[in-house]
Amino acid sequence: MPLNRDFIGRSFPPTEPYEVSRVKIREFADAIGDPNPIYRDREAAKAAGHPDVVAPPTFPIVISLGGSAMADPELGLNYAMVVHGEQRFEYVRPVRAGDVLVCETTITEIRSIGNNEKLELRTEIKTAEGEPVCTAYNTIVERGA
Amino acid sequence: MTAGVKYDDVEVGTEIPARTYPVDRANLVMYAGASGDFNPIHWRESFAKSVGLPDVIAHGMFTMAQGGRFVTDWVGDPGAVVDYGVRFSSPVVVPDEGGATLEISGTVEDKLDDNKVVVALTARCNGQKVLTRAKAVVRLA
Numbered sequence: 001m002p003l004n005r006d007f008i009g010r011s012f013p014p015t016e017p018y019e020v021s022r023v024k025i026r027e028f029a030d031a032i033g034d035p036n037p038i039y040r041d042r043e044a045a046k047a048a049g050h051p052d053v054v055a056p057p058t059f060p061i062v063i064s065l066g067g068s069a070m071a072d073p074e075l076g077l078n079y080a081m082v083v084h085g086e087q088r089f090e091y092v093r094p095v096r097a098g099d100v101l102v103c104e105t106t107i108t109e110i111r112s113i114g115n116n117e118k119l120e121l122r123t124e125i126k127t128a129e130g131e132p133v134c135t136a137y138n139t140i141v142e143r144g145a
Numbered sequence: 146m147t148a149g150v151k152y153d154d155v156e157v158g159t160e161i162p163a164r165t166y167p168v169d170r171a172n173l174v175m176y177a178g179a180s181g182d183f184n185p186i187h188w189r190e191s192f193a194k195s196v197g198l199p200d201v202i203a204h205g206m207f208t209m210a211q212g213g214r215f216v217t218d219w220v221g222d223p224g225a226v227v228d229y230g231v232r233f234s235s236p237v238v239v240p241d242e243g244g245a246t247l248e249i250s251g252t253v254e255d256k257l258d259d260n261k262v263v264v265a266l267t268a269r270c271n272g273q274k275v276l277t278r279a280k281a282v283v284r285l286a
Contacts, residue, residue: 024179031179032210033172038223048222057213057226057281061206062180080196084205086278088230094223137230 003076003110003117003142011106012069017128022097024062025055032056045096054094061087064123064136069105077119078142085118086139092132100128115144149221152260152285161219161251161264166211168203168237169244176207190241203237208247208275212266215249216281219264227261228282237270245270260285 022042029039037044038054045053070077095101102125109120123136173187182204185192193201209231217223239245248269255263266279 028179031172031175032207032214033166034210034214034217036214036217036223048224050224054223056210056223057217057229058206058210065181084233086230086232087206087209088228090228091226094226 001076001078001117002112003119004074005110007072007075007107008110009107010069011104013104015063015068015103017100017102018063020055020095020097020099020101022053025053025059025097028059028062029056032058050094050096052097054096057089057091057094058087059095060089060125060134060136063101064103064105064125064138069107069121070119070140081143083141083143084139085141086137088137090135090137092134095125095133099133101125101133102128113141117142117144148225148284148286150219150285152256152262155253155256155262155285157253157256159253161215161253163248163250164215164218166214166247166249167244168207168211168239168247170201170239170241172244173201173203173207173239176204176210180204180206182206198236198238200238200240203239203245205233208233208237208268209279211247212249212268212276212279213281215251215266216264216283219251220283220285225283225285226281227284229280231266231276231279233275234277235270235273235275237275247275254280257282 103123105123108122119140121138125134177183251264251266254265261284264281268276
């Protein structure tokens with residue numbers, strides 16, 4: 001079913017602030033099987049020039065999956081038919097333990113590709129104080145029946 | 146930031162040796178928990194098959210994370226990655242018995258200003274490309 005084109009350009013309210021903990025970063029690093037000490041050990045992170053442990057490059061997906069932007073029934077997205085098409089992160093700096101982050105998502109494009117619907121989202125990830133940290137670009141595809 | 150690779154030591158065409166990364170069902174369960182993506186196509190075989198997939202498939206973001214690990218292991222400091230993007234071209238099928246293996250390799254595709262280079266990644270599973278347009282921009286020492 002075609003997605004509602006009225007959503008192109010729509011921005012969603014900022015998410016609740018998310019506090020990044022060392023434990024969550026370690027859990028994520030364990031889940032991707034990456035033993036890098038910079039994700040676990042504050043001293044190792046400091047030796048690499050960081051104030052605290054940093055998160056792996058794909059960690060921002062934890063807080064930028066799209067959430068409320070995709071959940072609005074008016075958009076018409078059938079989540080069971082959704083696959084991830086593309087993902088990109090532009091980093092101002094790595095996410096690190098202690099960050100309190102807020103996401104603001106905009107639907108930048110909706111178009112048909114054959115039987116599929118393609119939805120592009122841009123999420124600005126900033127600290128609660130407004131310091132830009134990362135921009136996430138997420139393309140999802142709703143497979144046609 | 147303390148990248149372990151020097152900008153002057155790499156050229157366009159410098160190859161980063163291939164590495165393999167195993168993935169099994171336990172990895173996917175852990176990734177579901179850590180990422181919050183509990184779509185059952187990543188852990189329940191009957192559901193995956195009911196929506197037309199050959200078997201349970203890995204989260205695209207799990208595969209992207211392995212590509213990220215390949216880059217950060219090469220460069221040393223995860224903070225050196227300034228841009229990372231991929232397109233998911235084919236699912237990574239993860240059978241109950243034996244799991245799957247990702248093979249990732251990379252090439253320095255371009256040298257930019259400010260000590261930055263573009264690394265083009267190739268990720269395969271069973272000979273099939275699972276990522277395309279996979280590129281990371283990293284700032285070297």
